[in-house]
Amino acid sequence: MLASVTQQGHEAGAAGRSGPAGEAVLSARGVSKLYGRFKAVDSVDLDVFDRRIHALVGPNGAGKTTVLNLLGGQILPTEGEVLFEGRPLGASKPAHRARAGIGRSFQLTSVLATFTCLENVVMAVQARRGMLRLLRPSSRADDIALAHEILGRVGLDGRAEALAGQLAHGQQRQLEVAIALGARPRVLLLDEPSSGMSPHERQNLAELLRQVATTTAVLMVEHDVHLVRTVADTVTAFSEGRKLIEGTPEQVFEAPEVQRVFLRGLHDV
Amino acid sequence: MIKAGGRLRSTPIWLQGGLLALLVLALVAVPPLKGGYLSQKLALYLIFGLLGLSVALITGYARLFNIGVGATFGVSAYAVAIATQHGVTNPVLLPLFGIAAGLAVSVLFGIFAIVASGIQYMMLTFLTTLAFFEVPNFLTRLTGGDNGLVLKGGLHLSFGQNPIQGNGFYYLVLGVTLFVCAVCWYALSSQFGRAIRAIGQNPLRAAAMGYEVSQYRMALTLLSGFVAAAGGWLLALDNQFVSQDLVGLNYSLNGLLYALVGGVDSILGPLIGAAGFRNISETISRHSTDSQLFIGVALIAIVFLMPDDGVVGLYRRARTRGLRGIGGGLRSYVLGLFTRTGGDETEPEAAAGLRASEDARDL
Numbered sequence: 001m002l003a004s005v006t007q008q009g010h011e012a013g014a015a016g017r018s019g020p021a022g023e024a025v026l027s028a029r030g031v032s033k034l035y036g037r038f039k040a041v042d043s044v045d046l047d048v049f050d051r052r053i054h055a056l057v058g059p060n061g062a063g064k065t066t067v068l069n070l071l072g073g074q075i076l077p078t079e080g081e082v083l084f085e086g087r088p089l090g091a092s093k094p095a096h097r098a099r100a101g102i103g104r105s106f107q108l109t110s111v112l113a114t115f116t117c118l119e120n121v122v123m124a125v126q127a128r129r130g131m132l133r134l135l136r137p138s139s140r141a142d143d144i145a146l147a148h149e150i151l152g153r154v155g156l157d158g159r160a161e162a163l164a165g166q167l168a169h170g171q172q173r174q175l176e177v178a179i180a181l182g183a184r185p186r187v188l189l190l191d192e193p194s195s196g197m198s199p200h201e202r203q204n205l206a207e208l209l210r211q212v213a214t215t216t217a218v219l220m221v222e223h224d225v226h227l228v229r230t231v232a233d234t235v236t237a238f239s240e241g242r243k244l245i246e247g248t249p250e251q252v253f254e255a256p257e258v259q260r261v262f263l264r265g266l267h268d269v
Numbered sequence: 270m271i272k273a274g275g276r277l278r279s280t281p282i283w284l285q286g287g288l289l290a291l292l293v294l295a296l297v298a299v300p301p302l303k304g305g306y307l308s309q310k311l312a313l314y315l316i317f318g319l320l321g322l323s324v325a326l327i328t329g330y331a332r333l334f335n336i337g338v339g340a341t342f343g344v345s346a347y348a349v350a351i352a353t354q355h356g357v358t359n360p361v362l363l364p365l366f367g368i369a370a371g372l373a374v375s376v377l378f379g380i381f382a383i384v385a386s387g388i389q390y391m392m393l394t395f396l397t398t399l400a401f402f403e404v405p406n407f408l409t410r411l412t413g414g415d416n417g418l419v420l421k422g423g424l425h426l427s428f429g430q431n432p433i434q435g436n437g438f439y440y441l442v443l444g445v446t447l448f449v450c451a452v453c454w455y456a457l458s459s460q461f462g463r464a465i466r467a468i469g470q471n472p473l474r475a476a477a478m479g480y481e482v483s484q485y486r487m488a489l490t491l492l493s494g495f496v497a498a499a500g501g502w503l504l505a506l507d508n509q510f511v512s513q514d515l516v517g518l519n520y521s522l523n524g525l526l527y528a529l530v531g532g533v534d535s536i537l538g539p540l541i542g543a544a545g546f547r548n549i550s551e552t553i554s555r556h557s558t559d560s561q562l563f564i565g566v567a568l569i570a571i572v573f574l575m576p577d578d579g580v581v582g583l584y585r586r587a588r589t590r591g592l593r594g595i596g597g598g599l600r601s602y603v604l605g606l607f608t609r610t611g612g613d614e615t616e617p618e619a620a621a622g623l624r625a626s627e628d629a630r631d632l
Contacts, residue, residue: 072477074473074477093476093481094473094476094477095476095477095478095479095480095481095482096481098476098477098478098479099479103477104477106473106474106477110471110473110474110477111474112466112467112470112471112474113470114466114470115463115466115467119463123463123464123467123475123478124478124479126460127464127475127478127479127480128479131461131464131481131484131485131488134459134460134461134463134464135455135456135459135460135461136459136460137455137458137459137460138460139460179474179478180477182478183478183479
């Protein structure tokens with residue numbers, strides 16, 4: 001009842017991107033996830049459109065990250081199905097989904113700490129090659145060139161040879177995005193990409209997200225309301241595993257039910 | 270160009286090559302010059318070094334705590350002995366029998382690596398080893414039961430080389446060891462090896478990148494099985510006899526010790542660990558009737574104080590930071606024991622915000 005207030009966000013990018021969004025790249029249909037009797041996610045329908053930024057907001061424990069894990073294949077739904085470019089993904093594993101075009105970053109920083117930044121991204125770039133094709137002493141020149149280009153896009157071109165584990169937290173988050181881009185995704189799932197970033201880094205992240213969204217669909221879980229308002233075309237608010245409301249950032253953040261949930265002392269949107 | 274990821278990058282290739290060439294030269298030249306039983310002793314060290322290397326591949330690179338590799342080693346030795354009992358004495362066919370049998374056991378461990386992780390995986394490998402220990406009792410006619418099994422065929426089985434006399438058998442063992450190490454080195458320093466390191470470090474991240482974690486784990490388990498099986502074949506030839514204890518827990522745990530002492534994340538480490546550990550054990554045994562006590566205390570000290578990468582780790586620190594580096598390494602390790610909040614295996618699950626107990630999917 002409360003969900004799907006509007007679909008306007010899909011039709012014209014609230015953050016300035018114009019043109020029709022076209023088909024949904026990634027969809028959830030009636031997806032639920034139960035842990036024993038606890039329903040972490042309850043009958044969620046969701047569409048992520050090409051070249052649009054879609055943000056999931058809500059208090060802690062609302063089920064946002066679980067939705068991301070269901071879409072990325074890290075966990076399987078108890079009910080419902082996930083579709084990628086209209087085709088059901090079934091029980092396919094995260095690696096298969098990644099190679100198909102679903103990129104993923106994690107809530108806690110999850111880079112390969114003893115690898116350099118460049119190696120982290122190269123690893124992502126060459127993951128789609130088969131295991132036997134990786135039995136070669138060095139990476140392919142085009143994979144390395146692509147990795148350099150991606151590092152440049154996220155603003156880490158100067159740190160290519162730095163060990164990932166020695167980067168500042170905000171830079172590790174940037175590297176997370178770079179790794180996710182390494183797989184050349186059709187849709188990018190980002191879990192709190194701005195967490196731990198300075199205001200300046202958040203500003204850069206907003207720029208990066210806008211730029212990524214010129215070619216890729218983005219679905220992100222985000223607590224920073226300002227960032228969401230700045231970049232998102234569509235926002236879906238969650239509460240207790242259910243979709244509360246979906247629409248443009250203005251519609252969602254001004255909706256009474258969202259205000260009620262967020263003003264219950266749950267300031268972390 | 271990007272080579273292997275991680276710490277290997279820091280060692281110049283000419284230094285690695287030079288040191289390796291010196292080591293090989295010493296291994297080739299010293300035994301005949303020194304004479305005595307050095308060849309026999311070194312042959313055994315190399316064989317157990319292969320056992321240690323097979324453990325290190327799984328424990329160090331894939332970060333899977335397998336304590337059943339001894340079963341692969343022992344089954345290979347048994348396969349060789351059984352083949353000779355049935356008239357197969359061709360020295361070229363025998364290693365194939367041993368390696369095929371070892372790989373069959375490795376497939377089982379590979380399946381465990383796909384369906385389980387952490388304590389569950391360790392327990393599966395532990396229980397499998399216990400089960401393998403009982404197999405000779407069930408198949409008495411085939412395996413000789415408690416009495417073990419003698420290899421039939423004499424020196425022909427080892428290309429005419431006598432394991433207890435001369436240097437020929439030692440050179441056979443050295444050649445096989447170098448070949449096996451070369452295969453492992455190529456695989457681990459390739460992009461495949463980097464993927465293995467990435468999976469060992471963070472399986473969830475590697476899967477999200479697009480790596481089929483289960484495929485890579487199976488491939489590495491088979492490589493480890495190949496190494497252990499080669500060792501089992503050579504041990505059968507060396508002893509000319511196999512017995513039940515070969516497939517038991519002792520050999521698995523010894524392999525783990527060699528790897529831990531030498532260093533689990535290098536190829537040379539387990540070989541050094543096996544030679545060092547066995548040599549020290551033999552020396553202490555000659556001088557004291559309480560040798561097991563001293564060996565036990567020494568092992569506790571080594572495992573507790575030695576950084577994760579064993580003797581090879583000490584060398585790396587000494588090379589990069591001098592003697593102070595060794596002290597610093599030990600100090601930070603001891604401090605780390607009191608400040609660690611979680612192991613590598615738990616972080617990726619937390620990273621995904623997953624409920625590991627209820628929900629972790631096979632990757």
